[in-house]
Amino acid sequence: MKLNIAVVGATGVVGQETVKILAERNFPLNSLKLIASESSAGKTIKFRDQEIEVEKLERDSFEKIDLAFFCAGGDISKKYVPIAVNSGAIVIDKSSVFRLDHTVPLVVPEVNPADVYKHKGIIANPNCSTIQLVVALKPIFDLAGIKRLIVSTYQSVSGSGKLAVQELERQISQYLNNRKITRQVYPHQIAFNILPHIDVFEDNNFTKEEMKLIHETKKILGDESVKITATTARVPVLIGHAESVYLETVNHLDINKLKMVYLKSEGIKLVDDTSNSKYPLPIMSEVYDDVMVGRIRKDLAVVNGINLWIVANNLRKGAALNAVQIAELLIK
Amino acid sequence: MKLNIAVVGATGVVGQETVKILAERNFPLNSLKLIASESSAGKTIKFRDQEIEVEKLERDSFEKIDLAFFCAGGDISKKYVPIAVNSGAIVIDKSSVFRLDHTVPLVVPEVNPADVYKHKGIIANPNCSTIQLVVALKPIFDLAGIKRLIVSTYQSVSGSGKLAVQELERQISQYLNNRKITRQVYPHQIAFNILPHIDVFEDNNFTKEEMKLIHETKKILGDESVKITATTARVPVLIGHAESVYLETVNHLDINKLKMVYLKSEGIKLVDDTSNSKYPLPIMSEVYDDVMVGRIRKDLAVVNGINLWIVANNLRKGAALNAVQIAELLIK
Numbered sequence: 001m002k003l004n005i006a007v008v009g010a011t012g013v014v015g016q017e018t019v020k021i022l023a024e025r026n027f028p029l030n031s032l033k034l035i036a037s038e039s040s041a042g043k044t045i046k047f048r049d050q051e052i053e054v055e056k057l058e059r060d061s062f063e064k065i066d067l068a069f070f071c072a073g074g075d076i077s078k079k080y081v082p083i084a085v086n087s088g089a090i091v092i093d094k095s096s097v098f099r100l101d102h103t104v105p106l107v108v109p110e111v112n113p114a115d116v117y118k119h120k121g122i123i124a125n126p127n128c129s130t131i132q133l134v135v136a137l138k139p140i141f142d143l144a145g146i147k148r149l150i151v152s153t154y155q156s157v158s159g160s161g162k163l164a165v166q167e168l169e170r171q172i173s174q175y176l177n178n179r180k181i182t183r184q185v186y187p188h189q190i191a192f193n194i195l196p197h198i199d200v201f202e203d204n205n206f207t208k209e210e211m212k213l214i215h216e217t218k219k220i221l222g223d224e225s226v227k228i229t230a231t232t233a234r235v236p237v238l239i240g241h242a243e244s245v246y247l248e249t250v251n252h253l254d255i256n257k258l259k260m261v262y263l264k265s266e267g268i269k270l271v272d273d274t275s276n277s278k279y280p281l282p283i284m285s286e287v288y289d290d291v292m293v294g295r296i297r298k299d300l301a302v303v304n305g306i307n308l309w310i311v312a313n314n315l316r317k318g319a320a321l322n323a324v325q326i327a328e329l330l331i332k
Numbered sequence: 333m334k335l336n337i338a339v340v341g342a343t344g345v346v347g348q349e350t351v352k353i354l355a356e357r358n359f360p361l362n363s364l365k366l367i368a369s370e371s372s373a374g375k376t377i378k379f380r381d382q383e384i385e386v387e388k389l390e391r392d393s394f395e396k397i398d399l400a401f402f403c404a405g406g407d408i409s410k411k412y413v414p415i416a417v418n419s420g421a422i423v424i425d426k427s428s429v430f431r432l433d434h435t436v437p438l439v440v441p442e443v444n445p446a447d448v449y450k451h452k453g454i455i456a457n458p459n460c461s462t463i464q465l466v467v468a469l470k471p472i473f474d475l476a477g478i479k480r481l482i483v484s485t486y487q488s489v490s491g492s493g494k495l496a497v498q499e500l501e502r503q504i505s506q507y508l509n510n511r512k513i514t515r516q517v518y519p520h521q522i523a524f525n526i527l528p529h530i531d532v533f534e535d536n537n538f539t540k541e542e543m544k545l546i547h548e549t550k551k552i553l554g555d556e557s558v559k560i561t562a563t564t565a566r567v568p569v570l571i572g573h574a575e576s577v578y579l580e581t582v583n584h585l586d587i588n589k590l591k592m593v594y595l596k597s598e599g600i601k602l603v604d605d606t607s608n609s610k611y612p613l614p615i616m617s618e619v620y621d622d623v624m625v626g627r628i629r630k631d632l633a634v635v636n637g638i639n640l641w642i643v644a645n646n647l648r649k650g651a652a653l654n655a656v657q658i659a660e661l662l663i664k
Contacts, residue, residue, distance in 0.1 A: 148634075152484035152576035154526045154565065172504045187609040194486045194567060194574045194614055196627050196641045201606040205629035214632070227633035231576040231641065233486065235526060236568050242526045244484035244563040244576075274533040277519040282526055295528050297537035300546070301559035302480075309528045309563065 001331055002030040006065045006089070008080065009072030010034035010045060010054055013162050014094060017320035018069050023048050025324060028331065035061050036072070062087035067330070069323055070094060085121035090330065092123050092323045096208075099124040099216055106219050109325040110267040111138045116329045123326055128318030129153050129209070129232060129241055130216040135268060135291040135317070136310045137247070139261045141221055144304075145250030151213060151230040154242040155198060156282060159314045160185060160234070168236055186234065195234040207232060239315060240282025245308040246299070253306065255298055262293055267317075272296050280311035289316055333663055334362040338397045338421070340412065341404030342366035342377060342386055345494050346426060349652035350401050355380050357656060360663065367393050368404070394419035399662070401655055402426060417453035422662065424455050424655045428540075431456040431548055438551050441657040442599040443470045448661045455658055460650030461485050461541070461564060461573055462548040467600060467623040467649070468642045469579070471593045473553055476636075477582030483545060483562040486574040487530060488614060491646045492517060492566070500568055518566065527566040539564060572614030573650060577640040578631070585638065587630055594625055599649075604628055612643035621648055 005022070009015040015036070022029065034045055034054045041056035055061065057076070062068060062084040070077050070084075070093040077095035084091050098104040105115040106124045111134045116123055126134070133151065140146060157164040164185045171191035174181045181189050188195055198209035206214075210230040218224050235242075262270040269290035271280045280292030291312040299305025312318055337354070341347040347368070354361065366377055366386045373388035387393065389408070394400060394416040402409050402416075402425045409427035416423050430436040437447040438456045443466045448455055458466070465483065472478060489496040496517045503523035506513045513521050520527055530541035538546075542562040550556050567574075594602040601622035603612045612624030623644040631637025644650055 150482050150578050152563075154486065154567070169508070173508055176501070176505055176508065188613055189615055192568070192570045192615065194569060196574070196576070196611050197606075197609060204632065205606055205627070206632070229578055229631050229633060229637065229639060231484075231578075231627065231639055233574070233576065235486070236524070237526060238524045242528070242565070244528070244565065246482050246561060246563075246578075274529075274537055277529060279528050281520055283521055283524065295537070295563065299561050300536065300538070301561060305561065307561060307563055 002028045003066040003331065004031045004033070004064055005029045006033040006035055006062060006068040008035045008057060008068060008070045008076065011036045011040040011043060012071060013158055013165070013315055014071040014319045016045065017315045018071060018323060019045055019047055021316065021320050021324045027324060027327065033061070033065065059083055062089045065089040067092070067327055071319070081122060090119065090121060090123070092125060092326050094125045094319055094323055096127065096212060098122050099126060099212070100219065106216060107326050108134050108220055108322060109329055110135050112220055112222065113329055116326060125319065125323045125326065126216045126220060127209070127212045128159055128314040129155060129243065130213050130220070131318050131322050132241060132291045132310055132312035133213065133243060133245070134217055134220045136293045136308060137221065139265050140247065140249060140253065140258065140306070143258065143261065144253035146226050146247055147250050148248040149217070149226055149228045150246045151228070152244045153230070153232040154235045154237070155232060156237040156239050156241055156314055157190060157234065158239045159241065165238060168238065190234060191236050193236065196231060198232045198234055237282045239313060240285035240311055241314045241318060242280070242282055243310040245310055247306055247308070248302065249304045249306065252304060255296055255306070259296065267291060268293060270294070280309055282311055285311055285313035289313065289321060291317055334360045335398040335663070336363045336365070336396055337361045338365040338367055338394060338400040340367045340389060340400060340402045340408065343368045343372040343375060344403060345490055345497070345647055346403040346651040348377065349647045350403060350655060351377055351379055353648065353652050353656045357660070359656060359659065365393070365397065391415055394421045397421040399424070399659055403651070413454060422451065422453060422455070424457060424658050426457045426651055426655055428459065428544060430454050431458065431544070432551065438548060439658050440466050440552055440654060441661055442467050444552055444554065445661055448658060457651065457655045457658065458548045458552060459541070459544045460491055460646040461487060461575065462545050462552070463650050463654050464573060464623045464642055464644035465545065465575060465577070466549055466552045468625045468640060469553065471597050472579065472581060472585065472590065472638070475590065475593065476585035478558050478579055479582050480580040481549070481558055481560045482578045483560070484576045485562070485564040486567045486569070487564060488569040488571050488573055488646055489522060489566065490571045491573065496522070497570060500570065522566060523568050525568065528563060530564045530566055569614045571645060571647060572617035572643055573646045574612070574614055575642040577642055579638055579640070580634065581636045581638065584636060587628055587638070591628065599623060600625060602626070612641055614643055617643055617645035621645065621653060623649055
C-alpha cells in the first residue's frame, strides 16, 4: 500500500522535519504534496532525490490525498482539517484544536497505539511536552499506577517556530556586540532569561500550555484520576525540551526494576549514570530520537515519591516523528 | 560604632558584589581590607572614592578586624574562618562549610533575624537558591504552615563564578561564528543547554545543591517536619535564579490574602499580573534587589496546593546582599 501524502505547513520547522522523517524512515508513499501559505508557495524542498515545489493551500488541495499531516497551527487546522477529511483524506493534526475532542484519538504510539484505530478521519498529535512525558511515564503507570504528578518544564525556542529561533540567535549576537536587544516573538527578552509563560494565560492563571499538559496526559494514559500540576517555562535553548518531574505511584515501585524496564522499553533511552555526569541533556536530543530519562531517584520524604528528568527533541519525537509513527501504525 | 571590615575573596563575583553593596548601603565602617589569593594580590578595587589594594590571604590577615565576610569557597573557609574567629573577628561565611553546624546560626534577615544573636563567632549565609525560597515561603509558613515542598530550579551561571560567565559568553560566540564549542568549567556545554547537575552527586543520587536546599530550608524555617524534594538545574542565564515551586499548606490559605501579605512584606516584590505578561524574570533581578514572586495559583487537583514562581539575583540577595544585611542586624 503506497499512499498519496500531503504535508500542510511544509516550510515551518515541524513541516520540514516531517518531510525529513518521511525520507529517513522510507515511508511507503506514492506521491508527496507539500503545501504552505501563499508567501511560501513556489519554494522547493528536497525529498530524497527530488526537489518538490511547495503549493499554496487551497480548498481543493486534498483531492486524491490519502493522508495529510497538518503542521501549520490552530487556525489553519480549524478551517482546513474538515475540508481534507471531506475530501477523503485521513488527517494527522499537530495543532491543539481537536486533541480533547472525545471523537478524536490522541495518540503516542508507545503509549496508546490501539486508540489510533478508533479514528473518524482525524487523529490528533499531542503537545510536545506531553509526548515525552507520557512516553517516560507509561512504564511507571503500568508497573505501579500514578496518583500524583508535578511537572516543571524547560522548553526550547524551536517550539515557537523559526522566528523564535532567529530571535534567540539575534539577541545573543546583539548582546555580544553591545547592541540594544530587540524582540518580536516573545513578550520579553529570551536570551539569558527564563519566561514562565508558554501560550496564553487562562482564567485560572495557568497557561494554556500547562492545561494542555494536564488534560492530554490524562487522556493518553486513559486515567482521569491522576492529579497533575504543571509549570511550563521557555528557556534559551534551541532544540530539546527538558522536564523536572516528581510523581507518586499508587503502589510501591522498585527503582532498579524501573530502570530494567526502561532499558527494554521501545522509544526510551535510559541516561542515568550520575557518577560519570551522565543524564539527559537538550543538546543530546539533536542526536537521539528516543525520549531520554535520567536522574531517577526515590524521594527522601514521601513513600512512593520518585523524581525524574526527561528530555526529548521537541521537533522530532515531540511533533514530526510522533506523527509519522502514527501514520506507520495506520498503514500496518 | 564603626567597624574594621575584611572581605576574603574580594576579586570573585560575590566578593566584588559585597564591596559594591557595602558602599551602596553606606555601611558604617572604619576600614576595609580586601583579601584574595596570591594571584589577585596587588590588584586594586574601587570603594567609594578610594582605590583599595587587594592583599594576599595570610594567617595574620585578621588582626584588628571586627567583621570578616568570607566569599572564597569552602576550602578557604574551612582553613581560615577559625583563624579569623581566633583573631577576634566575627565571620559571616558564604560557603556551605558551617551551615548545618548546630552551633552556627544560618540566617536570612527577613526570615529568622533573631538567630543571628546566637552566634559564637560564625554566622553562615545560606545557599543562593535557599535564600530566595525561604524569603518567599516565610509569609506562607506563618499564615498556614507548610507540609510539602517540591522545587525545580533554573540557576544562572554566575552562581558558578566568573569563569562560568566567561564560558557561556565564549560558547555563544563560538556558536555564532561556527566554531567548535569548547568547555572548561562545566562537564557539558552550557550554551543552549540545561544541566540537571549543580555541585557534586551524593550517594542518594541527589546533588549536594539539592540536599543543601532541603536541609537549609528546614533549618531556617525551624521546622524539620516539612517534606521537601528538589531538582536543581543550571541554565544559560547570566544572572538571576528562578524557581518553580509547588507546596501544600497545613491549613487553608486564601491566595488573595497571601498576595496582600506579600505586598506588605519586606524584601519581597509581588510581580503577578499575567494578563499583562508580568511575572518574575531573571533579567529583572539585575534591577530589583527584592525576591520576586509571581504565577501564584491554587492547584487544580489538591486542596491546599499552591504553585509559585520565584526569582532573585543570586549574587546580591542570594549571596552578598544577604551577608551585608546579616552584618547590619549584628550592629543594630
